[in-house]
Amino acid sequence: MARKSVIITCAITGSLHTPSMSPYLPITPDEIVAESVAAAEAGASIIHLHARDPKDGRPSADPALFMEFLPRIKEQTNAVLNLTTGGAPGMSIDERLAAPERASPEMTSLNMGAINGGLFPALDRMKEFKYDWEPKFLGGTKSGSFDNSFTNIEAIMKRMGQEHGARFEFECYDVGHLYNLAHMMDQKLYEGPLFLQFILGVLGGIGADLDNLVLMLRTAERLFGQDFEWSVLAAGRHQMPMCTHNALMGGNVRVGLEDSLSIAPGELARSNADQVRKIRRILEELHYEIATPDEVRQRLALKGADRVGF
Template sequence: MSTGRKVVITCAVTGAAHTPTMSQYLPITPEQIAEQAIGAANAGAAIIHFHARNPDDGRPTPDPDVYAPAIDQVRRTSNVIINITTSGGPNATLEDRIAAALRFKPELASLNMGSLSPYGRQRIVDKFEHWQHAWERELFLAAPSRVYPNTEEIITRTIKEVGANGTRFECECYDVGHLYNVAYFADAGLLKPPFIIQTVFGFSGGIGLEAHNMTHMRTVADRLFGSDYQWSVLAPGKHQFRLCTMGATMGSNVRVGMEDNLYLDKGRLARSNAEQVARIRDILTLLSLDIATPDEARQMLGLSASHIGG
């Protein structure tokens, strides 16, 4: 029997953390990203979260011209909600980070709500004897000195400039202090309800994976935002399905996809993002939870497709 509550599934199809050596199935080219995005939408995802990669070597890129073929193909083919990242590498300028969102005017853009510094990622280098591209190894070796800045100025400008096109923000909260940052920008009148809160568990430099942390984040969000927010959960790697299931039983939406996790089962790589979406959809269905369509998700999140640009 259905509970009557709708759960929004987001699929983050490629991201910027995983590299081509780590999985042959990771989408790299615009054509691969579009194909996997459409497949994920057909499998039940209401939102597709976009990053772009250089099609020659898989290196993450903020270039709107690289985004364009995938975004255009998905818009021609699907009613799915498009969510474009505003994050970027440690050396990316703000102009680089928001360029794609400014050009494509998506209904939704992700926004990291505080600065982060990754810990321990250099240890990934020892897991692979050979790397397809030199930049992959260099990416991980440089992790101990890397900071991903999200200062008050960066967040303010992102909200004002990207939000001027009608885009709403999915607030990425990697730790409890980031929830208070959302409240700060809400008090300043820059973020409007319903707030879209994505709580991120288990990423280096952020809050851990323990169950009490999820309860704590939910309790703080309830205190700060009352009923004026939509909550979603994501977690990396082998923890993805477990934490998403836990969150869904507590009232959250969920995010899966190869940005966060390359595997479907222990030791078995996911061959597509659609496989991950289908897996979490099956789990949610077994829990008697209904899956939100894109239009239902728009209503829940306070989105409007009317402003979308080409």
Template sequence: MARKVIITCAVTGSVHTPTMSDYLPITPDEIAEQAIGAAEAGASVLHLHARNPADGQPSPDPDVFMQFLPRIRAATDAVVNISTGGGMPMTVHDRMQAALRAEPEMASLNMGTMNFGLYPAAERYSEWKYDWEPAFLESSRDFVFRNTFADIETLLAELGEGCGTRFEFECYDVGHLYTLAHFLDRGLVRPPLFVQFVLGILGGIGADPDNLAFMKRTADKLFGDAYRFSVLGAGRHQMPLASMSAAMGGNVRVGLEDNLFLDKGVPARNNAEEVTRIRGILEGLSLEVATPAETRELLGLKGRDQVAF
């Protein structure tokens, strides 16, 4: 039988700003529409952030999330994965509030404190749609993305144990895998782990095939058959590294959070285009795309009937 591959679509994120793409979803209606389109194209997991609908700034406000979450749930069977990574300059407390309100089947959980540099992107533009954008990007020069052991313990307790939410463990470097192994040894996380290798963020491991192979070997050593992995390649590395992940036995993540372009110089007009592209690659490799029901079984999720939205 063909292996089932989970496609995650990260719909909007908190990295890109409105000037960078006319197609980046900003309002709750746009986020809902693009998430539904991605699910219809084959994404079984929808990784979701929120934005201020007035100007596109990343927002942790649970009330904004609740303007699109019920609509997505009503229109698709996809697994909703709410980010706890948030965006600059949100506190860890801010970042978890939407997930605590919604009690989703999945949430992201970042596995280490790190530099997270977005500031080089500010040099590419001379005109901006909104005044906040250049200062937001430049502030990342002195920004520390905080995810301490105590922060992780809090999220595991309040969201994991408290809400029955399972996690997409985002690992931006090899040390993050060892941090996850530490929590596994303590019994605070349980298999099957869903590990997202994140490559290409300034401050994390580079988007190099050798690095991906090293991350995979390290995870195999630490977790054996107790985990499943997916790969996020930032920017132009998205499709090559996702394809490599699929060939290595992994799953894939695409979406406008991670990459704004479908081809060199050609912006993706919506998230569904990226999902369609990676689905074609998977099918060309004789792999099958996992349905939401199959994804729930593979990842041991609680079910869509147990969310709070």
């Protein structure tokens, strides 16, 4: 049986890293457009997108900001544009869905359970901050949690899936999140094909160990059979090793500055495209082909770029 080509997702900026962590983190709509187009040209077939306030880089749910970059990226690439529904800590479900409901994209992310997403250890490593909001934001992750209740999951499935025809990147930070998804499938809230994103190495979620990656995959196989797509997102220094392991197991990969600011030990990535090029080189040297956006649309049964709202 011929092995499938590997889908590369690139997560451009996210909402958790702060501007003081890297001068290369895209902030403005122009920067997000440039980084997204370059990542797509480097081989990413899915571009995962958040927005930031261009004045100070804080996470933003403002649909107007998303609309400053979404049409421009679509105009310049054929990549699948995947919008966040997670937003950032502290955002309400209506804030998190404001931009996706306005844009009606082919794909969105969907976090499959609440987590303690601990970013606060970064405070011990950082000496200076560009903006006053950063220390409070990072410190707040010690006392707060990321609310992805069953009510919120159901709301996103109905509002984005049933009403807009979007497919989901199901973000699973721990084994229990796979069981949450199985419950939602049992309730007939979503039908396949499934695209699972195993998230490893975030403080508060499952660790970035090969045994844990195998556990996530085998659990998914028990719950969903063999007919699903899966990818791995590994935080920080675990990014490239875990992506390589996952591809060898038959899965897909996700890179980008949302997940890791580095390109090598002790070296900041100067762009998202640098990370895409690196994982693509590794995959091609292992004789894997890279999936095109049109292959992704077919494999994930996406509605097509002609049916989005931007």
